[in-house]
Amino acid sequence: MNAPLNSSLLKFGIGQPVSRKEDPVLLRGEGRYTDDLSLPGQAYGVMVRSPYGHGILNGIDTAEAATMPGVLAIYTGRDLEAAGLGPMPASVGQKNRDGSPARLPKQPVMTTDKVRFVGDPVAIVVAETAKQARDAAEAVVLDIEPLPAVTEARAAVAPNAPLLYEDVPGNQVVDFHYGDADAVAGAFEGAAHVTRLHIRNSRVVVSPMEPRSALATYESGRYVLHLGSQGVFGMRGSLSKVMGVESTALHVLTGNVGGSFGMKASVYPEYPALLHAAKQLGRPVKWTDGRTESFLSDSHGRDHDMVAELALDAQGHFLAVRMTGFGNLGAYLSNATTLPSTGNTVKNVVGVYRTPLVEVSTRCVFTNTTPVGAYRGAGRPEGNYYMERLVETAAREMGIDRIELRRRNQIRSDQIPYKAPSGMLYDSGDFPAVLEKALAAADWDGFAGRRAESRARGKLRGIGVGQYLEVTAPPSKEMGGIRFDEDGDVTILTGTLDYGQGHATPFAQVLVDRLGIPFERIRLSQGDSDLLIAGGGTGGSRSIMATGTALSSASALVIEKGRAAAAHVLEASAADIEFSSGRFSIVGTDRGIGILELAARLHGMTGLPDGLPHTLDVSHTDQYEDSAFPNGCHVAEVEIDPDTGEAAVVSYVTANDFGVLVNPMLVAGQAHGGIMQGIGQALTELTAYNEEGQPLSGSYMDYCLPRAEHAPSFGFTSHPVPARTNALGAKGCGEAGCAGALPSVMNAVVDAVEERGILHVDMPATPQRLWSLLNTGTEA
Missing domain, CATH: 3.30.365.10 (Aldehyde oxidase/xanthine dehydrogenase, molybdopterin binding domain)
Structure with missing residues (x-):
């Protein structure tokens, strides 16, 4: 043997x-995905959703819908409340800067008083067929008194901004602060140079290949729920609290899942509504999201509005980094809603650099938009993006070569273990070697020739570096x-x-x-x-x-x-x-x-x-117990057509330290997927709302996911340094592609347009935005 x-x-x-x-x-x-499942006698549920971004819900008229063919039942938020369901899970691990707890309004399974975003669920219709349920859902009449809406986080805290909740003054859930404010202020006051950038980390729609779906039954006094999730044990625990039962009274099953990126980890209103309907009707009830509906119902990602500052001494050594801004939570608290713009920004913003001090101040606020949750990286790509844009800008402002500035401030391998100002202890890594390996793979020294060749064709070409370090696990x-x-x-x-x-x-x-x-x-x-x-x-x-x-x-x-x-x-x-x-x-x-x-x-x-x-x-x-610290360096080259504003990633190489690679092929695949999502956020994916809170990018007709034509050939190089924090020596790789892609692509975009006097571009760098900047000097 x-x-x-x-x-x-x-x-x-x-x-x-x-x-x-x-x-x-x-x-x-x-x-076997959830929508592939069918059980004998199953009925179908369809959600009734608010067409308004904000308004008082005066009534729900279900009389006509209830008499339509095949309709079995219609349940509103008040019906679910009367049955003892709710509230929905809501937790914020961060406290206010004064030590007081965050404000957590109780969210019913479905809203009963106000609608707070377009897509807010107010009822579920259950019928014999999905078509009958859809027809009846359209016949439900909502009496909604429209209210003014607010969609931007910075505007939501203005004195006269519409309030989403009476018990959340100023729409502010938490006023988060980390760091020694006096020490950071002193570092900035004594700095030889300060770089300051207003950076938007744009909102993205999470678009997995498989829309959400769920199939609920009630058997022998026990709830059973089939759904796509990111973990059945945690889902059972959270959902059982909403249902008001012991966790053992709920059986959660997940088969194949066609993508999630953080979004399917949450308990959504559809799930307890389906379980309630299955129990009341004594038969299985199935619901599957439509693709357009998923733009409204699934949690979105990112959406942070930050002022980033970097203090340096006369030689370009980093003294402190300071982040001040807003996290847009949307209308309700979702899974890990506040973490990306608070704690995970703290842990990830200093990256691979010796930065003695860090301060992060974030006001997390409600707006009349789809709730925001975790999205691939959940603060890790954001933190690295802020820092790398600061480094690139500081190098230009101080007249220091951008690679030299990085070399000057990198944590050396002989300084590891390294205690970062975030409190994280970096256990392993060789950041300078990773940088040099990436530059060699990218032929950094040959870029001038490639830029000249692009210029001869009337194109603008830029090159960008994105170093990253993540705190994972x-x-x-x-x-x-x-x-x-x-x-x-x-x-x-x-x-x-x-x-x-x-x-x-x-x-x-x-x-x-x-x-x-x-x-x-x-x-x-x-x-x-x-x-x-x-x-x-x-x-x-x-x-x-x-x-x-x-x-x-x-x-x-x-x-x-x-x-x-x-x-x-x-x-x-x-x-x-x-x-x-x-x-x-x-x-x-x-x-x-x-x-x-x-x-x-x-x-x-x-x-x-x-x-x-x-x-x-x-x-x-x-x-x-101990986190790990994957790190790496991405180098992207972008070519822009000034006549159309279209940007294309024409070269892309990476060098990564993921520790021990259990399966190198799968690691490379994870990196490729993350990079493409980063390219999508950087160049094509635009989420927009009008003043009434109506989404202007509610389908793939007006929301551009990256396509195959946007994908460059990826150069993938490894420089593994085994982690000392786990038995395998691994460091995690699933989110690193985004962490390196956002800064490298956007640094390349700015490098390309800098000769036209444009020194910063916010994501997404769409053709419309770039054309307008290049030809009018302002954003469209």
């Missing part, structure tokens, strides 16, 4: 570029379950959840490495809350570190149990049993037994002595 196990280690162990296990199934169209619990099945396969049970990352493959590679189990015999179970004892879900680039660490610990427990069991089977002392490459053997002999054979023996054995394991199964929970 040793030979095949050793060959499996060589082919499928940690560090190998193994193809994703699930791809053949998905490419054949055999995946926040401390949390994770399950590392290993189950030896009777059919001879092994199942991993863990509470992270794959929504496109390809977890089945790298998690299996960890077991191949730790236990020598053949790759093809390993399965993954993540989407059934009944099988989990813990689970932090997927987010914050934590999965390989959290689950990988938990699986490493669980593997050690399997080996410990296996030694005792193997000693009994081999008639030896447990102290004489060693384990290697999937085999227990007696030291100094050729007598042994493979781990799968031992597990199979235990399944069939009876009358084992007391104290001996009856199975090698392990159900283990690991407390993950």
